[in-house]
Amino acid sequence: MAAKSIISRPVYGTLSPQPGKHHLFIADAEGALAIADLAAKAPADFFGGAHIIFIPGRDSKYADVLEALKPAQFYLGHSFASALPRLKQTLANAHMGLRLYLAGTEGLIGQAMQAALEAGIDHTSIQTEHRGSLARRMQCVHCKGITENVTTQPATCSHCGLLLLVRDHYSRRLAAFQGVCINAEDRSEIPPTEEVFR
């Protein structure tokens, strides 16, 4: 569970069933288990109005857990990028009364929230629950390139190669943590690298 450090660092809750006509779930990997936990608390006909977009990841586990909930629509994606057009289309056609639930890694929650914000949903209206990896999506503040799945501190920008301090400073607009050059004064100074975002 991520601890609160500075105000922009996202904090996540526990999914709970909301009143509404349609329920859109986006989850990756262990995020499926957060949906299963919600199902235990939900009214009987809840998933009859639900649409689940699930990205199982490499292990390909948990898809059967979600299918067993008998959602009205169920979509398995190979990656977030491949699921994004479907997500955008769903949001573009949606009406007030749609409730959004995001569960899984921070990268998945952040990018799905980014699409939802662009569709006009307020971030405070979205249910989130963090499950699984703490790997971060990081923007290099110098070259603006985004590096996915950052697990170390510091981390190397996969675009410009600078060694970056991965800050808790988060941008909802970019769905990324900010990475700032850690040795700008003296590039020969190389601090030890630790794996801290597992």
Next chain:
Amino acid sequence: MSTGTTKLDVIVSDVVPVNELVTRFHFRRRDGELLPTFSGGAHVVVEMRDGERTRLNPYSLMGSPLDTREYTISVRRDDAGRGGSLFMHRQVRPGTEMVVSYPVNLFSLDLRARKHLMLAGGIGITPFMAQTAQLAAEGGNFELHYTCRTASLGTYADLLKERYDRRVRLYHDDRDERVDLDRLLSSQPLGTHLYVCGPSGMIGWVRERAAALGWPPETVHFEHFAAPQPGAPFDVTLALSDKTISVDEQQSLLEAIEAAGVDPPYLCRGGVCGQCETNVISHDGKFIHNDHWLSEEDHRSGCKIMPCVSRFEGRSLVLER
């Protein structure tokens, strides 16, 4: 200490009867300067000096926020009320010098919304007059559904129709026209915000349906100024000020506290903003809560009261004031 209610010295520049119940009042600054800017949904507290007594009532500003040469309010005559609206209708004339507060907005537009869906009932139309003017000026997307008792009591209905045409839909009670609320709320695009102003029954109905149909609370905005209700006189002890005061039939508890020289904070004087929330030290009797600020739990606990609109019946009441 009237938080945020710096005063403006104004002169009534025009008084315009709108229909059999509603009259519009125009205010300009006595020094000829422009008035402070405001945003759609803002209200001012108007001081009514009526002989011995002073009433302070909130009214929504209904003019365009783009024009600060004057403020305009519309007052519905309430023959059974405590006399504020009757004072405005009977005694205020062009040229009358009055004092109003700076504008305060407790019902502002959320300008991040993709669309603004507005529901008005009766005199609840006034904040929407300013909000629609503000939105129309910047190409905002809005739709107004306005319910009135009869066409002749549809205050500004003709004007709104003329200005905004199909973006305004009218419903008349005497023709049994009703908003198809569930269908309306279920057919709005994502990113719509809902605004409702009117009688408390209407606000309660709309909020309940919106919540049930999955509108997140942060997308539902409402305003209802509860007018202080007259009631049986009662005595109150103000523990911090060491005073015992009497609240008469036509006076609100807040007005009685002020009349005793104690100056509690206030903003809306209509049970909405929360500024005058007061702790109860002890009581023997029953509260008549009329506010929209305290939770039901607070009301039941008997530990808090909003003196601007709520009253008390019983043997003794001691407030932390």
